[in-house]
Amino acid sequence: MWKIVIIDDDRSVLEGMKNVIPWTELDAEWVGEAMDGEEGLRVVLACQPDIVITDIYMPVLSGLDMVEQLNKANFHGKIIVLSGYADFEYARQALRLGIADYLNKPISVQTIQDVLERTIATLEEELEQRHRNEELEEKLKLYEPFVEKEWIKSISTGPDHTKLPVTRMIPDAYRYWKERRHAVIGIEMIRTDRVTRASTKDLSLFRFALANIIQELSREEWPDSHYVELFSSHSAIILHAPNEEWSDLTMKQAYRFGERIIQSVRSFLDITLHVGIGTFKTSWMEIADSTEEAFQALYFKNTTPLEGVHLYEYVSGGQKEQQAYPISLRPVKFYQQMAEAMKLFQEDKAKQIVDEYFGQWSKGGDVSARNLEMLGTELWTIFAYTLFEVGVQLEDIVPMNEVTRGELRTVTTLEQLKEWLYGKIHMICGSRSGNENIKHRQAVDFIVQFIHEHYAEPITISDLADRIHISRNYLSLLFKKAMGESFNSYLTRIRMEKAKEMILEGKHLIYEVADRVGYKYVPYFSTLFKKYTGCNPTDLYKNK
Template sequence: MWKIAIIDDERQVLQGMKRAIPWDELDAEWVGEALNGQDGLELIRTAAPDIVITDIYMPVMNGLDMIEQLRKEGFCGKIIILSGYSDFEHARQALRCNVSDYLSKPISVPTLKTILGKAIGELMEEEEKRIKQDELQQKLMLYEPFIEKEWVKSAVAGTLDSSYRNEDRLPKPYRFWCESKHVVIGIDLIRNVRTSDLSLPDWSLFRFAISNVVCEVAREAFPAIEYVELHGTRAVLILHPQADSSQQELELKLSKLGIRLIDCVKSYLKLVIRVGIGGTKEAWTEMPDSTEEAFRAIDLRDRRVDSAYDVFVYSEEMGNDQGTLVMRPAKFYFEIAGAMKASQESQAQQLVAHYTQQLKEQKGITPDYVQMLAGELWGIFAYCLYEVGMVLDDIFPNDQIVKEMVGLTLPGQLAEWLTAKISVIFSSRQWKGNSKHRQAVDFMTQYIHEHYADDMTLADLSDKVYISRNHLSIIFKNMTGETFNTYLTRVRIEKARELLLERNMLVYEVAERVGYKNVPYFSTLFKKFTGMNPTELIK
């Protein structure tokens, strides 16, 4: 109900107003009255009415002084002046105090009803705006961690807008970047028999598991790190060594870390990765250069730190060869993958046109390089479709693509080929209408990976993505191949398996850490998903 207070030094007016206002019709209630401005001020402070009806000429404190004091104190309610005098100067002063109406006594009941109805209508609109703003603020707070992650991804890939490349625009968690050096380690997952036939849910879990292993190992040597997945099989690890570290000591430390990452990923996950170490940068705005250098080191495979490991270090000599400057650029790959996943066909086409134009202007571009680039980009396209539950081979037979790639020898041919393929992909029935649903599912899977230990239901997440629970259940199953509960359980069990292998906690402690208070139930689920009991794993 809307609360109304009346301030007037004439008791007859007070009683008449109370009888004349159609309280039920306006869904309003009377919350108090006062005979002067000073008492009215105290009343309004205590009762916090939505609407105040007040006279001007009153003892102790007049109505205008009362209104001015209220506005100074932040009172935002509607104020209606009902005075027996019409005075231009008073009206002007009332206007400065943001008064809703200035009326002369006497006033008819229909007029009073109209004025109050107008004030209540304005209050309803303001309330609706406040609710929307609160909802938006809550949504922004909910998305803030994910927004920051996208910011880091853009910063390391080189796609951050120039207006954000200064210290003032750094998000709070990353302000320390201004006081340290920066090195990017590129991580490339090698597709083999184990990974080629993975389902979408398994592939997502493998990526999640790799990030966990990499981060835990890296933090042993570098307390401050960020892990960012780029596209397809590639990710980066951002390290921030202390400014007083010597370059020789740092290179040795980075080489040992690269070897340990390969060993741990192979030991825990039975997966094979290559590692590239980019150059050390003094400023965080130079991190994209370190990213390009890290993957260039992997691609050229020139400076191997150990003959038994695929760990490669970038050297200045690699950058002096002009023919390598455009090889597999991380920024272009990142941008084209982002455009594909966001269903931005025109953006994808523009990126291809811009990059292939650079290729045309570059000397030393060979047919082998053009075909290599076509294969890399085709792999990115396949991965982007794979993430939304689509198979590129269903649109283009693989044999056909292989034959077409052999005929690509010039950058212009590559541009025409990619442009045609992108048009077909975006016009396909499977792709259309997927964008919003894909974004919802992406948010859900990311949220699960971040909050797997918390109590959560599909209904909780349906409120966050503004899709009904039943509809969201169907969308999630179609895009991941699993129900929400099964996916959540698999993430929890995967994390539990990693914690158990560390042998630092008892089974019941691990169960609680991943969200299960019932240990027997946890053990049953663990055996269902892994084929063994938790106790068997740590023997």
Template sequence: MWKIAIIDDDRQVLQGMKNAIPWEELHAEWAGEALNGQDGLEMIRAEKPDIVITDIYMPVMNGLDMIEQLRSDCFEGRIIILSGYSDFEYARQALRLNVSDYLSKPISLPTLKEVLGQTINGLMEDEERKLRQDEWEERIKRLAPIMEKEWIKGAISGTLGELYKQDEDVAVPYRYWTSTQHAVIGIDIVRNERVGSVSLSDLNLFRFAVRNIACEVAAGFFAHFEYTELHGTHSALLVHPDQHTDVKAAEVQLLQLGKQIKDAVESYLKLKLKIGIGGIKSCWKEIPDSTEEAFRAIDWKSHPLEPGADIYGIGNTAEKKQTQLIRPVKFYQELGAAIKAGQETLACQLADDFAGQLSGPDEPDSEYLQLLAREISAIMAYSMYEVGTVLDEICPSEVHDQEWASIATVQQLTSWLKDKITSICSSRQWKGNGKHRQAVDFMIQYIHDHYPKDITLADLADKVFISRNYLSHIFKSITGDSFNTYLTRVRMEKAKELLMERKMLVYEVAEKVGYQNVPYFSTLFKKYSGMNPTDLVKS
């Protein structure tokens, strides 16, 4: 209910206004009355009405002085002046005091009703605006940790855009980065028989447990550290040796930390780890170099820091130069997403773009290219594993070994990768007649073009002239997914992309990908990705 107060030194006016206002129709109630500005001021302070109707000429304190005092008190209600005097100076002062309306006595009932209706509509708009503002602020506050984590992940993996690489863009809790050293410890869960036999949910539990152990151990060595999960079974622990710490002493400290993490994980979780230790960097913008060094050290295994312990570092200058030829983290993530979605054209385009980065006068040697092929195979295997497909069933591992050995140029690597992409995507297609494949290709393209809209299988069945039930069978045979599952995955992938851009709120992203019901969107998003866009930050 909207509260309305009336202030006038004429009792007849007070009573007449109380009787004339259509209280129920306006969803309003009487809040109080006064015969002068002073009493009106005290009443308004006590009752806090939404609307004040006041005269100007009154004893003790006139209406304008009362309004000025109310504005000094930060009174935010609407004020309507109802005066028997039409004076320009009064109107000018009223305008300065942010008065909603200036009416002359006598006033007709229709005019009074119209003015109060407009005033209440304005109050409702203000209230809605404030609610939206509060909601946006709350959502921004709740999303801040996710945005912060993504910024950290980008800073570690090297995927930060140039606009986010300035010292002033470092989040307040991490401003200390500008005055410390930095080093990355790369952690890779060995995909042995035990790890390879577990479900994806169990593998994610392993990753979560490794994270907890690594952070607990790191807390005994460094006051500040950050942990982020990368692609597949890879994760990174970023630590910050004091700027005055001797490099040799810091390297010993890093080795001890790596050993304790590895021993603790093997002891408590019975999991094997490979540990890579990147170089110590003096500037936070060089952190991705340390990340690449850490994982290249694991891949090369050429400089073991602890005999027989699967802990490696970067040895000589030639090796360090080789690790900096390319940063494939972003490429791996994009390639994995394209393969999971069965987007053969996009995946091949990514392969060509990656080849462009590798090509040039300093083209990598065959050993490095074969290393990339092994890594890419692991990424493809993990990406397919996440959607319930085993890569070895399509491309046996012994075939991989033979193919890797024949790669000596960037062109050969690209051809091998594009052949694998085609094999993976075509393996999921139903070997029906050309008409059926064309129908499913049309459906897939239609889904990607119209995913924000209300798409149904019945609608598409009409477009391709195939019965709904038969089309459902064909679609699942060719893609490996039901129509609804595929549509949901496309929407969720796009939602994840939009959320990571940090330009939209969760409800806006939901609407953008075709969901008006935000709670339902959140439920689907959590089921698909394991994260709730609105509740994850509470944990």
């Protein structure tokens, strides 16, 4: 109910107002009264009513002085002023103080009812808006980690000026970056038979496990670092080092970190990684330059500082082919933008990205036929990998050998490559798969990422359905269609993969592992673990 306080130095007015206000009809209640401004101030602050009806001329403290004191006390209710004098100056002062309405006595019953109805309607609108704002705030809290990740990703590849108009702004949590040097480790998951034959579901598990291993190693080797998933089979780690502690030894530490990543992933996942390392930069705004260096080192297989390890460091100048892709062209950023556009089947966006990048390349890069073929082949591979992640087999649309052995070898100019890409982008985006509801795919991607980050919490498909405003049953169908298994099955599989990793590390007892992946009842955890891995957690712990 709406709470109302009445303040007037005339007792008959107080009683009359209480009698004429249609309390039930307005869903309102009387909560207090006063006969002077000072007492009125105390009553209002104590009762915190929604509406205050007050006279102007009162002893001790006038109505307008009381309103001014209420404003200073951050009172948010509505104030209706009654005046026995038609004085414009009082009305002007009242309006300046933000009162809801100004009425001259005597006031008819209908007038007071109309004014209260309007005032309550305004309160209802404001309440509804507050609820909307609270819902929006909750959504922003939910998406905040994802927004933060996207910001870090944009810094690692080079900000998109269409999305980040103020590219020099840095969130408060990362202001310390200004006193650090930064280098990037570029990571490529090599497409062995084990990787290329993986289903969409298994590929998602590979990426989850890879991220887990790298983040665990980061906590040991380089706590001040950030892991970033990039296009297709690529990812990166941004390393931060204090300026005063930085030296040539810091780069050697980065080499050892890269080596441990390669060895650990090979040991735990039987997956081969190649790693490239960019140089340390003195400004956080140059992180994208280090990313480009890291992937150039990977792509062109520059010098290997550690014998027998697929770890490469950037060499300025480098090979002749390397000079065709100067750092300023930002090929990694280009690949990342193309992957994101194709994943969502955004034909116009993808063509715009090609047009802008080729415009830059024509001014600052080597556009020889060989380099054009290399770029086309690399883009086609990225398309294939990206579309596979959303359940589309690019081979079903255009066979790979038809692209690499025939069409690309006839491309000799930048314009020809652009036209060839335009045609392929149109073909892919116009395919049956490209017409699927993109929002549904985004919903599934959101859930997968949420599971990867909150697997230890008691999450359910119903909770997530409420968050993204899709019915539980429909979301279950979408998830199973996209991932090839149910939500609960995928959540359990992720938990078991994380549990297996922790058991093999040997740092936690079985009951601790169970608790860390969301299970309070150890026997139930053990049963699920054996079902998904084929062995008891205790046996794995003993034989690790």
